Amino acid sequence: MSDSKLIVLDVKDLGIDFGGLTAVNDFCLQIYEKEIVGLIGPNGAGKTTVFNMLTKVYQPSRGQIFFCGEDTAKKTVVDMNKAGIARTFQNIRLFSKLSVLDNVMTGFHNSITYSPVSAVLRLPSFRAQEREFTKKAMELLSIFGLEDQAGQMAANLPYGAQRRLEIARAMATNPKLLLLDEPAAGMNPQETEELMDMIRLVRDHFGIAILLIEHDMKLVMGICERITVLNYGMLLAEGTPDEIQNNPAVVKAYLGE
Amino acid sequence: MEKKKNIFAALFGEGVRNRTFSFIIVIAAYIILESMRRSGSLSSLFTGLLVPICCYVIAAIGLNLNVGISGELNLGQAGFMSIGAFTGISVSGCLASSLTNPTLRLIVSILVAMLVAVIFGLIIGVPVLKLQGDYLAIVTLAFGQIIMSLVTNMYLGFDENGFQFSFVENRTKLAKGGKMLLSGPMGANGTDRISTFTVGAVMIVLALLVVYNIMYSKSGRAIMAARDNRIAAESVGINIARTKMLAFVISAAMAGAAGALYGLNYKTLVPAKFDFNTSILILVFVVLGGLGNMTGTIIATVVLVLLPELLRPIADYRMLTYAIILILTMIITNNPVVRKFFGGLKLRRDTAGREA
Numbered sequence: 001m002s003d004s005k006l007i008v009l010d011v012k013d014l015g016i017d018f019g020g021l022t023a024v025n026d027f028c029l030q031i032y033e034k035e036i037v038g039l040i041g042p043n044g045a046g047k048t049t050v051f052n053m054l055t056k057v058y059q060p061s062r063g064q065i066f067f068c069g070e071d072t073a074k075k076t077v078v079d080m081n082k083a084g085i086a087r088t089f090q091n092i093r094l095f096s097k098l099s100v101l102d103n104v105m106t107g108f109h110n111s112i113t114y115s116p117v118s119a120v121l122r123l124p125s126f127r128a129q130e131r132e133f134t135k136k137a138m139e140l141l142s143i144f145g146l147e148d149q150a151g152q153m154a155a156n157l158p159y160g161a162q163r164r165l166e167i168a169r170a171m172a173t174n175p176k177l178l179l180l181d182e183p184a185a186g187m188n189p190q191e192t193e194e195l196m197d198m199i200r201l202v203r204d205h206f207g208i209a210i211l212l213i214e215h216d217m218k219l220v221m222g223i224c225e226r227i228t229v230l231n232y233g234m235l236l237a238e239g240t241p242d243e244i245q246n247n248p249a250v251v252k253a254y255l256g257e
Numbered sequence: 258m259e260k261k262k263n264i265f266a267a268l269f270g271e272g273v274r275n276r277t278f279s280f281i282i283v284i285a286a287y288i289i290l291e292s293m294r295r296s297g298s299l300s301s302l303f304t305g306l307l308v309p310i311c312c313y314v315i316a317a318i319g320l321n322l323n324v325g326i327s328g329e330l331n332l333g334q335a336g337f338m339s340i341g342a343f344t345g346i347s348v349s350g351c352l353a354s355s356l357t358n359p360t361l362r363l364i365v366s367i368l369v370a371m372l373v374a375v376i377f378g379l380i381i382g383v384p385v386l387k388l389q390g391d392y393l394a395i396v397t398l399a400f401g402q403i404i405m406s407l408v409t410n411m412y413l414g415f416d417e418n419g420f421q422f423s424f425v426e427n428r429t430k431l432a433k434g435g436k437m438l439l440s441g442p443m444g445a446n447g448t449d450r451i452s453t454f455t456v457g458a459v460m461i462v463l464a465l466l467v468v469y470n471i472m473y474s475k476s477g478r479a480i481m482a483a484r485d486n487r488i489a490a491e492s493v494g495i496n497i498a499r500t501k502m503l504a505f506v507i508s509a510a511m512a513g514a515a516g517a518l519y520g521l522n523y524k525t526l527v528p529a530k531f532d533f534n535t536s537i538l539i540l541v542f543v544v545l546g547g548l549g550n551m552t553g554t555i556i557a558t559v560v561l562v563l564l565p566e567l568l569r570p571i572a573d574y575r576m577l578t579y580a581i582i583l584i585l586t587m588i589i590t591n592n593p594v595v596r597k598f599f600g601g602l603k604l605r606r607d608t609a610g611r612e613a
Contacts, residue, residue, distance in 0.1 A: 057488070078496050082494050086493070089488075089489065094485075094489070095481065095490070096486070102478050102481075105478055106495065109475060109478070109494055114474075116471060116476045121470075130474075
């Protein structure tokens with residue numbers, strides 16, 4: 001990548017052990033601003049583990065994560081989100097009993113500044129902020145084509161819409177880097193096509209970097225500018241989609257000898 | 258236009274209807290019962306039950322915030338009521354000579370009781386809220402028992418020289434004109450009965466206002482998000498511990514206030530009143546009324562407090578009938594046909610929304 005671009009995420013020699021088992025080792029990754037990067041690898045390669053380390057759900061055993069130039073060693077899950085990393089989950093994790101609108105509103109949790117006391121007393125600061133952020137949430141929902149379902153319970157949404165809602169909720173936290181864990185899982189080819197457009201749109205509209213895990217090679221090769229391949233917890237290859245497709249080591253890892 | 262309607266529905270749809278309904282029920286019940294009481298058409302049995310019902314309703318509303326909205330099983334609500342009751346009685350006893358207006362004294366006692374309950378809530382909440390599920394239930398259960406044992410062994414006296422306190426054995430030597438506020442297992446005796454139905458009703462309205470306004474705000478969304486999916490809640494930057502703490506402490510404050518109102522309604526109150534059974538009783542009100550459903554909680558509380566009294570004529574079969582009615586209610590409300598009947602309106606609205 002060009003050196004003029006700002007580096008958003010810089011991961012150095014990241015590793016984690018679960019008991020005696022080394023799940024990920026010597027993992028390195030750089031993501032520049034406004035870049036879409038793919039993280040691929042066979043099942044069990046440690047892709048989601050990498051996501052969990054980047055968001056501090058797991059505390060890495062080794063290595064460093066620099067986010068926007070800042071060492072994140074002491075940060076918690078909540079701190080990582082405040083710093084600007086948002087994520088979605090492989091198995092959708094919505095707040096199923098909340099409305100679609102409220103799911104997005106939870107994403108504004110740290111942007112909304114009124115205290116519980118002003119909420120109880122319904123002070124003007126409460127009303128003004130609720131109005132402002134409800135409007136913002138509706139804008140987000142309309143970007144993701146969910147504005148007509150705003151009042152529905154999240155659990156009642158169809159599968160594809162739930163995936164989109166998860167992205168909308170993540171975007172409400174105003175991230176600089178969005179981590180998508182298998183966004184196209186369970187989608188049909190047409191839905192996947194729409195999702196690709198949406199991911200591009202999110203990047204262009206919000207100007208953020210995106211790191212995605214995906215098994216759908218059409219999607220990965222179609223929208224990622226760079227791809228990192230993980231195998232048995234180790235970095236196997238890194239490069240543009242063309243380079244990865246023609247890399248013998250990658251082909252071997254996926255298809256065998 | 259269509260979009261505007263959607264925002265409106267999402268913001269104010271079900272929430273406001275539920276909210277308005279609860280307030281209307283409470284205020285209407287208050288007006289009817291109070292006018293009946295004044296005109297003397299209410300039997301002494303029912304008149305005596307008015308304040309206790311208010312107390313249980315307030316404690317149950319608080320517990321519903323904790324169990325229904327926050328999703329944490331709390332079996333120690335009676336412990337917080339006990340703290341509130343004996344704090345309230347003590348404060349009222351101290352102020353008896355200096356603050357002669359009974360309503361004002363009642364309000365001050367309730368506020369102090371709430372404050373003490375909040376402090377206990379914070380102290381207990383820190384370790385307890387790190388636990389989840391059954392473990393949390395066990396620890397809150399233990400808390401309730403510990404509070405009961407502590408109060409059972411406490412002796413507190415008050416005279417012109419100030420307070421005298423002793424534990425396990427009564428070593429207080431009060432000057433003439435002094436007053437025992439707490440006498441161990443005997444609890445509090447000779448309390449001024451200053452609780453009134455009006456104050457109770459106002460407190461229910463305030464409790465509803467607090468719970469609803471918290472529910473439909475940033476904090477409420479965070480509390481419910483943490484309940485629905487802990488990991489996702491953290492991933493959007495919600496501090497789980499702080500969020501759960503807020504629900505726990507508000508619940509404790511309401512139990513404290515309810516306890517003070519209860520304690521100041523009787524001449525004598527023993528610590529054993531707030532035992533494990535009371536915690537379970539309040540939990541039954543909440544579960545039967547519906548988790549997260551405040552209107553349901555109020556109705557369930559009123560019915561379940563009145564039921565044993567109404568069943569008095571059949572004496573020996575009283576508790577048996579009570580249990581049967583409880584079980585039948587649970588079966589019936591879980592019946593899909595019945596649910597559909599009561600949820601008919603809501604279902605129709607949902608499908609209409611989907612077609613549009």
